[in-house]
Amino acid sequence: xxxxxxxxxxxxxxxxxxxxxxxxxxxxxxxxxxxxxxxxxxxxxxxxxxxxxxxxxxxxxxxxxxxxxxxxxxxxxxxxxxxxxxxxxx
Numbered sequence: 001x002x003x004x005x006x007x008x009x010x011x012x013x014x015x016x017x018x019x020x021x022x023x024x025x026x027x028x029x030x031x032x033x034x035x036x037x038x039x040x041x042x043x044x045x046x047x048x049x050x051x052x053x054x055x056x057x058x059x060x061x062x063x064x065x066x067x068x069x070x071x072x073x074x075x076x077x078x079x080x081x082x083x084x085x086x087x088x089x090x
Contacts, residue, residue, distance in 0.1 A: 047074055 054068035062068050077084065 047071055047078075051075060 050067065050071040054062065054065070054071055057065065057068065076082075
């Protein structure tokens with residue numbers, strides 16, 4: 001019984017696909033890190049404590065909570081390194 005070229009090409013393609021799937025599974029197993037517990041916010045920074053409180057709120061509550069909106073605005077300002085609106089603050 002003689003193998004046709006189409007049959008050989010299918011076997012090679014299947015083998016390469018299986019090899020690629022194997023390497024992808026090995027790479028995925030190596031990159032998945034075990035879950036680590038969430039780091040508690042820094043207790044010395046009141047902004048971090050306020051942001052932690054804001055993260056627990058529902059979106060509807062956040063629309064009316066001015067303290068959370070101000071905390072997020074301050075966090076964005078710090079992240080982007082923008083100057084403070086209050087010159088005595090920093």
